[in-house]
Amino acid sequence: MKLRKILAAGLVIGLGILSLTACSSKAGSGKEDIIVATDSDTAPFTFTNKNNKHTGYDIEVLQAVFKDSDRYNLKFETTDFDSILPGIDSERYQIAANDFNYNEDRAKKYLFSDPISVSNYAIVTKSGKAYDSLDELSGKSTEAIAGSNYAQTLENWNDKHPDKSPIQVNYVSGDTGFSSRLQDLEQEKIDFIFYDQISSSYAAKDQGYDFAVTPLKDDVGSSKDGLEYFLFAKSDQGKELNSFVNKRLKELQKDGTLVKLSKKYFGGDFVSSLDNK
Structure with missing residues (x-):
């Protein structure tokens, strides 16, 4: 009987300590x-x-x-x-x-x-080539993350122009960095990159590439683009x-x-x- 009381008292004390520790942790972080x-x-x-x-x-x-x-x-x-x-x-x-x-x-x-x-949409190409409309990308290749606005814009163009050579979109995983796509463009594995003007200009300059970054003149998408x-x-x-x-x-x-x-x-x-x- 005494042993039960001792164990019960120990359990109560232990729970009390855990409770105080939890409260202390919450009070310590506060936010x-x-x-x-x-x-x-x-x-x-x-x-x-x-x-x-x-x-x-x-x-x-x-x-x-x-x-x-x-x-x-x-x-x-x-x-x-x-x-x-x-x-x-x-x-x-x-x-x-x-x-x-x-x-x-x-x-x-x-x-x-x-x-x-x-930021405007932009088309990134090697120096000496410059495209400012999606029509000019017909038959050319690029890389894009599936589900991104950039990929969807190119897919929509293909859907609306079944009579023209489609823009070839090679899909890359989300963990493929933009720098990797710039390298593929430099090595001419792809013809262009469709991205936003801010990121494209920054990355090309930061990595020392001689690329043309041309804002898209087409009115595509919505006012939120x-x-x-x-x-x-x-x-x-x-x-x-x-x-x-x-x-x-x-x-x-x-x-x-x-x-x-x-x-x-x-x-x-x-x-x-x-x-x-």
């Missing part, structure tokens, strides 16, 4: 961790610097958004591009930041922030975060922070035309 998923391979939007720290336009914008927050503690995690949105689905991540553009399929599943930058967003889950937490981020984005656009970061990473103002009022 809610918000994990941002990024592939860290889409410069100048998101990449790692020489000290292996997350940086880039998207990263610094979020750091400015959450600066001095008394509720949220921001963390960044690098993962394959293909794993970002499934991670949002599973609630492993709370924000997706990776130069995400709008498309209807994503809009069915995710919440979009207010746009944080705007070229706009960049953060993505959130369609959950109560996602709605709260989206509201918080959008409020701060308006403040950062008004006080000039977005313009400053745009010039720092893009070399120009790619935000003042955004209608985030």
